[in-house]
Amino acid sequence: MTDGEFGTGCAAVPTDPSNPGSFDAMAKEPVATAASGNPLLSTLVTAVQQAGLVDSLNATQGITVFAPTNEAFREDPEGRPRQNARRQGDADQGAHVPRGPG
Numbered sequence: 001m002t003d004g005e006f007g008t009g010c011a012a013v014p015t016d017p018s019n020p021g022s023f024d025a026m027a028k029e030p031v032a033t034a035a036s037g038n039p040l041l042s043t044l045v046t047a048v049q050q051a052g053l054v055d056s057l058n059a060t061q062g063i064t065v066f067a068p069t070n071e072a073f074r075e076d077p078e079g080r081p082r083q084n085a086r087r088q089g090d091a092d093q094g095a096h097v098p099r100g101p102g
Contacts, residue, residue: 012040012069030058031065043073 017024020037032054035041044067
């Protein structure tokens with residue numbers, strides 16, 4: 001990962017290419033498998049598993065997933081789910097999984 005390549009939210013992503021949660025390692029795996037190797041994405045992985053989307057995501061070619069980290073699913077200081085976590089339903093997933101060319 002080069003400086004400035006990703007935003008500050010990605011600062012906690014491992015940089016050792018041998019770590020399954022690093023960008024280098026995740027780029028070599030199908031989407032759901034890649035996410036499962038990154039502990040910062042464990043809440044998303046659980047949601048994908050519960051929705052039965054693992055096989056679909058792993059089999060789909062030419063997609064990029066803008067994956068929210070666990071922080072996005074945490075409660076606010078008053079104990080309410082954050083707005084973006086409440087909107088993470090099937091109707092909203094298309095915005096997070098755009099198709100690439102081809």
